[in-house]
Amino acid sequence: MNLIFRAVFEPGFFTSGPVRVALLAGGLAAVVSGVVGTFAVVRGQSYAGHALADISVTGGSASYLAGITPLWGFAGVGVAAAAAMDLIGVQRRRGRDLATGIVRGAGLGLAALFLYWDATATSTTGATITVLFGSIFTISGSTALVAAVFAAVALGIIAVLYRPLLLSSASPELAFARGVPVRATGALALVAIALAVSLSALTIGAILSTALLVGPAAAALRLTSKPGMAVLWSAVIGVAATWLGILLAYDSYYWPPARQGWPVSFFVVALVLVSYLLAQFAVIRPPGTRRDDATARLGAAQPDEAGA
Amino acid sequence: MLSGFMINAWVVAGIVAVVAGAVGFFVVLRGSAFVADALPTGAFAGAAGASLIGVNTLAGLGVFSVLGALGIGWLGRRSRHDVATALTLVAMLGLGALFLSFSSEYAPEIYSLLFGEVLGISANEIAPVAILGAVSVAALVVIYRPLLLTSVMPALGESRGLRAARVETLFLVVLALATSMALPVVGALLIFSLMIGPPAAARSFTDRPAFAIGLSVVMALGTVWAAIAASYQTNWPVGFFVGALSAAWYAVGRIAAAWRRSRRRARAVAPREPAGQDRLAASVRL
Numbered sequence: 305m306n307l308i309f310r311a312v313f314e315p316g317f318f319t320s321g322p323v324r325v326a327l328l329a330g331g332l333a334a335v336v337s338g339v340v341g342t343f344a345v346v347r348g349q350s351y352a353g354h355a356l357a358d359i360s361v362t363g364g365s366a367s368y369l370a371g372i373t374p375l376w377g378f379a380g381v382g383v384a385a386a387a388a389m390d391l392i393g394v395q396r397r398r399g400r401d402l403a404t405g406i407v408r409g410a411g412l413g414l415a416a417l418f419l420y421w422d423a424t425a426t427s428t429t430g431a432t433i434t435v436l437f438g439s440i441f442t443i444s445g446s447t448a449l450v451a452a453v454f455a456a457v458a459l460g461i462i463a464v465l466y467r468p469l470l471l472s473s474a475s476p477e478l479a480f481a482r483g484v485p486v487r488a489t490g491a492l493a494l495v496a497i498a499l500a501v502s503l504s505a506l507t508i509g510a511i512l513s514t515a516l517l518v519g520p521a522a523a524a525l526r527l528t529s530k531p532g533m534a535v536l537w538s539a540v541i542g543v544a545a546t547w548l549g550i551l552l553a554y555d556s557y558y559w560p561p562a563r564q565g566w567p568v569s570f571f572v573v574a575l576v577l578v579s580y581l582l583a584q585f586a587v588i589r590p591p592g593t594r595r596d597d598a599t600a601r602l603g604a605a606q607p608d609e610a611g612a
Numbered sequence: 613m614l615s616g617f618m619i620n621a622w623v624v625a626g627i628v629a630v631v632a633g634a635v636g637f638f639v640v641l642r643g644s645a646f647v648a649d650a651l652p653t654g655a656f657a658g659a660a661g662a663s664l665i666g667v668n669t670l671a672g673l674g675v676f677s678v679l680g681a682l683g684i685g686w687l688g689r690r691s692r693h694d695v696a697t698a699l700t701l702v703a704m705l706g707l708g709a710l711f712l713s714f715s716s717e718y719a720p721e722i723y724s725l726l727f728g729e730v731l732g733i734s735a736n737e738i739a740p741v742a743i744l745g746a747v748s749v750a751a752l753v754v755i756y757r758p759l760l761l762t763s764v765m766p767a768l769g770e771s772r773g774l775r776a777a778r779v780e781t782l783f784l785v786v787l788a789l790a791t792s793m794a795l796p797v798v799g800a801l802l803i804f805s806l807m808i809g810p811p812a813a814a815r816s817f818t819d820r821p822a823f824a825i826g827l828s829v830v831m832a833l834g835t836v837w838a839a840i841a842a843s844y845q846t847n848w849p850v851g852f853f854v855g856a857l858s859a860a861w862y863a864v865g866r867i868a869a870a871w872r873r874s875r876r877r878a879r880a881v882a883p884r885e886p887a888g889q890d891r892l893a894a895s896v897r898l
Binding site: 353406411 | 645648802849851856859866
């Protein structure tokens with residue numbers, strides 16, 4: 305028994321300080337992304353989430369220039385970009401992807417400039433890789449504390465807006481008729497998405513944080529059609545993928561070919577994808593339920609983007 | 613600015629702009645901005661993989677972007693389109709992260725793959741880019757009508773026997789080709805700006821598709837060449853100028869669209885007034 309335990313958990317896994325912080329911050333990011341992601345998927349905002357994740361690269365690179373923790377940059381620019389998207393009209397379905405894409409393109413253009421300045425100012429080029437692909441084992445305790453505050457804010461937004469958000473996702477007209485401020489609800493939901501991806505950007509990297517936002521949520525929506533359960537499943541899948549990913553990355557230290565460890569981001573993304581494919585193809589559904597039930601019930605009659 | 617090695621840059625960037633402008637028109641028309649965004653970003657992983665096993669970057673890009681296009685087409689038929697796109701994208705990017713950690717690639721090279729590198733284009737890169745560009749444009753010409761029909765009126769397309777899913781997959785493959793040729797020049801993260809900024813503006817200037825494509829190509833050419841010139845002068849990355857100029861085109865397009873709408877409304881209101889008066893006159897006569 306002890307032998308198996310040793311084989312699974314390389315020695316030092318539980319006593320290492322960086323690993324503990326990584327488990328804590330990674331778990332936090334996964335919970336927030338899972339919860340917020342469920343709404344992002346139901347509302348058809350996967351693209352907005354992805355764009356916000358990409359734009360947080362701008363914040364990360366700017367924070368290197370300013371000499372502050374990347375997390376502040378990720379979150380600050382993310383929230384600003386969410387506001388910009390809302391302003392130029394991502395709340396309308398028609399032309400929404402276009403507006404999202406333009407904000408993303410402009411943001412990444414700025415990121416290119418900032419990274420260039422980072423490279424010329426400090427004559428190191430490490431910022432590019434750290435910002436894009438994350439560095440979960442170098443998170444400091446104080447950054448983890450800030451991450452906890454951001455996580456609380458994002459979860460708070462979702463907790464307060466839970467019902468109006470569900471209603472306005474399923475039927476904006478009905479929500480409007482019942483006096484839900486649809487526009488403000490949507491804007492706050494975007495802010496929550498921005499905070500969630502900024503947390504994931506810290507752990508698995510800015511351009512991969514889409515995985516934690518969309519993957520667990522999409523898998524969860526295959527498993528259940530109850531919104532509450534979907535949120536729960538999504539968070540559980542996200543945390544499981546992150547923790548297992550950290551464990552595998554730790555164990556992989558002596559793996560071929562480079563003998564310097566495989567990246568955490570790769571394991572987390574791979575595990576998220578496996579869980580989605582399992583939920584999609586391997587779950588045996590009771591007879592009489594359609595495959596699309598969960599999504600159909602929640603995001604009633606979302607027209608396909610292609611026709612918009 | 614027009615010395616020997618810069619000529620290559622002008623030529624290759626010109627080809628890229630023509631293809632991006634033309635393909636981009638359909639990206640905007642079909643509302644497939646997310647796919648156009650995901651393919652280049654994911655194909656970046658192919659470049660990382662190619663450098664790992666020591667083959668031509670273009671081959672890696674081609675394989676990954678076509679696989680990505682097929683993956684999105686396949687998953688997209690089974691689940692929500694945006695979710696399928698997002699998951700295909702992160703699958704490719706995850707592999708990219710792995711390849712990067714294995715390879716001894718230096719950070720500047722990765723940076724140039726992501727954000728573009730115009731100055732390092734050699735003369736023997738022109739031929740593959742030109743061939744891929746010609747193939748993409750030719751494919752676009754061949755599927756022009758079905759593509760237009762399924763984009764604008766999917767129901768009519770179905771009734772004429774066009775399979776929307778098949779047209780979609782063909783279009784995605786053309787997009788993948790255009791992506792892999794453009795990626796080394798303007799970078800994985802910014803091809804997409806070129807593909808939606810100018811076409812979005814072109815669409816708000818005119819309703820005629822062929823004219824809009826022409827306009828979009830001209831604007832894309834202007835964007836890329838201006839970006840190269842500015843980058844040459846300031847030494848700042850090309851990607852920054854492409855992103856900023858594309859956003860500017862989009863803003864111009866939005867303003868133009870608003871202006872056309874207000875003019876159309878004014879024209880629509882004008883003839884109604886006599887009609888209203890007629891009705892008034894009729895009611896008085898009664």
